[in-house]
Amino acid sequence: MRRPFLLLMLAGLLSLPALAAETHDTPTPKELLAQSRPQEWRRPDPANLLDMKLPGGHVLIELAPDFTPLHAANIRTLVREHYFDGLAIVRVQDNFVTQWDDPAADDEDKAHIKPLGGAKKTLPPEYTRAIDPRLEWTPLPDGDVYAPEVGFSEGFPVARDPATGREWITHCYGTVGVARDVDPHSGNGSALYAIIGQAPRGLDRNLAVAGRVIDGMELLSALPRGPAPMGFYTDKAQRVRIESVRLAADLPPAERPRIEVLRTDSATFAKLVEAKRNRHDAFYTVPAGKIDLCSIGVPSRKE
Amino acid sequence: MRRPFLLLMLAGLLSLPALAAETHDTPTPKELLAQSRPQEWRRPDPANLLDMKLPGGHVLIELAPDFTPLHAANIRTLVREHYFDGLAIVRVQDNFVTQWDDPAADDEDKAHIKPLGGAKKTLPPEYTRAIDPRLEWTPLPDGDVYAPEVGFSEGFPVARDPATGREWITHCYGTVGVARDVDPHSGNGSALYAIIGQAPRGLDRNLAVAGRVIDGMELLSALPRGPAPMGFYTDKAQRVRIESVRLAADLPPAERPRIEVLRTDSATFAKLVEAKRNRHDAFYTVPAGKIDLCSIGVPSRKE
Known part of the structure; x- marks a missing residue:
């Protein structure tokens, strides 16, 4: 008792x-x-598995190239050029998102902004894709407030609209999205966010979804919330440094994360x-x- | 950009x-x-406003006596007898709940369990209540996966079933519920939890809802997740000590939390x-x- x-x-x-x-x-x-x-x-395809090393441990993210192929490719380029190494978690907004990107972009001195190297600076939005009957589709029976149909496809939570023939990964807990500016083409994968609260489904079809956190969510969700509007950290010391982000495919087989996901x-x-x-x-x-x-x-x- | x-x-x-x-x-x-x-x-009625002081600041909780009157009364008794002072947050489970209660109940030596004093040890469940047309009801237009009708009543997220004539506060982010054992009468308000993730609506109608956090959620949601099953802390030092819980009505007017909630x-x-x-x-x-x-x-x- x-x-x-x-x-x-x-x-x-x-x-x-x-x-x-x-x-x-x-x-x-x-x-x-x-x-x-x-x-x-x-086992997630090593070409789609990101290993983000934070001071507290590893966050594993599975990319979703069948839904956002151009973003997956650009993120792979950024990772292979070690773009994310030394960047930081700059924003944690309670019941919403944890975001990581180049902290120099938030500082007064913008002289140290890291170049994107071989990655593209803009990309087509890829907010939705045409429903592909060849992709796995496991529908749910109880309906949804936001979309005509919902279910799972290749391990991701997905919504569909048969009327438009489109489908998209939804913003659920752990979904990783591509931050952008107002211009829908301004997202490129150099700034990413993970959902850490009640699913903000209003973001669906308005942002490209890069993938999903499959391990280590607590390293993103339990961080101190930032005091500035939208959860930005005001003190640079609050930022969480990203030690490295690697693609599993680029690691020797023995060093790849050994993780399985239920089909x-x-x-x-x-x-x-x-x-x-x-x-x-x-x-x-x-x-x-x-x-x-x-x-x-x-x-x-x-x- | x-x-x-x-x-x-x-x-x-x-x-x-x-x-x-x-x-x-x-x-x-x-x-x-x-x-x-x-x-x-x-301004919340001071008789329904709890001020929980943690090392990091104050969490304010509004009780819901129109929905769970016996639980509200028992919690007031516990608070007035300073039952919660010195207890602790013992459990933080990612994407689910933060729970606080008497940590002595989790330790090997149960000799130091704090008595409930004048509070009742068991209570009727109060999981749902008869729909009362005198209570405010602000319905939402977009339906719900779990209940025939949803909306807000007196500041709380509420679901209704006209077929049964019952209504209940739902388990949304920030909802504070009454922990219990398997016996539905075993909840008494001495152990409480707050929802810190995607709304676990399956809990609706299975637990009594004491109220809602109206300020300070980040003091509950950003805590380290516990390593044991269900998020229990294994190291006593991880527990977050509750310095005090007071009812606003028991504080001198000048010391009461000054907070307003949008109707x-x-x-x-x-x-x-x-x-x-x-x-x-x-x-x-x-x-x-x-x-x-x-x-x-x-x-x-x-x-």
Whole structure:
């Protein structure tokens, strides 16, 4: 009784089938993952896997070249030229975004702004793409406030509009977007943000989505919020230095991050979604019977 | 160009009407708040206003006695007996909750568990209440994945089901809930949590909601995540000590927090919701035309 709320998810930590059978009718997410088959997991393509090293550890980001190919290519160029090394997290706005870019752009002395090297300075927006029936599509059954259809595609939370034939990655917790100026062509991937609060779905179709954080979110979400408007840090010492960003493909195989992501077209993922829609463990009085797109995390695991 | 994403909300910071007229068709939230009338703001009833003092500052919580009267009364008793003074934040789970309670309950030596004094050890659940037409009701127009109707009532995000005649405060960012054990009667207000991520709406109707954080969220949301399952801190030194929790009504008037909350039945709040639904400033290519309940923050301001 003195550790209330603990059992809310404790059932998910119990892996003994006998006990599980006693306390709930349906398997918990933890049990489902334990029962998953190896082929239901995939290793992100090293050409799409970014390893961002911060003082506190590593943030792993999977790029989404099927949705934003020009941005993925430009980010790869920036990474290969070590553009991000020594840049910083400059902005953390509560319940919104953590953003990293060239801090020199925010300082009075703009003489030290880092050049973009071989990367393009402007890019077409790539906010949406034509629906491609060849891409995986795992629809969700409960609708969405913002879009006609939502689901998962290649591990990303995606919305679709059959009327326009377009689809786009949505701004959920952990989504990594391309910061830009007012001009829609001004984004180039040199400034990126990650969503750290309630999904700001109003950003959908207004910004290019570069990918998704698949590990290390807490290194971005638990940072002190900046005191200036929009969460900018006012004291340069508050900024978090980016030690390096590397593409896994550019690392020797032995040094690549060893991480797997659950396939969103797998049977286990479908069961996870259903388990989140209808929790039947003893803690829950009323199963929701519904789930919204951004409340479903795509599991990853380190080897 | 070198401070991309900045202008996403910069338009909201510009208060010059002339410039505003040049850059967008509709007023920004910042402009709307600047134009609000004094009577559109309310001071929370001091009997419902908690002031939690942490090492980093004050978190202000407004209780919701019209929704959870027995819990509000029990929490007032606990606060008046200084129950929370010296307790701690024991758990921070990324994209979910920050929880505070008696840390002695988590330690091996349970001899030092603080007694509840005059407060009740168990309470009826109070997960939902009968819809009361006398309470303010400001409905939202865009639907909801989880409930037949959603809107705001007395400053709180609320869902309703006309079929059952019930309504309940929803688990949005900043909602403060009553932790409990499996037994629905085991919650008593001595352990509380605040939502710090994507709204976990599956908790709705399964936990009593005590109220909402109206100031100081970043003191709860930016804390280091705990390494143990469910975000519990493993090292006692990681816990954040609660210096005190006081009811504003118990403080001399001069020492009470001076904070106002925008009335959710005000014309300005309606305009804010519309401005979030359809952003017309130059940054946005496609206005969402929709807004979900938990993406609408209720503004507060300190005097």
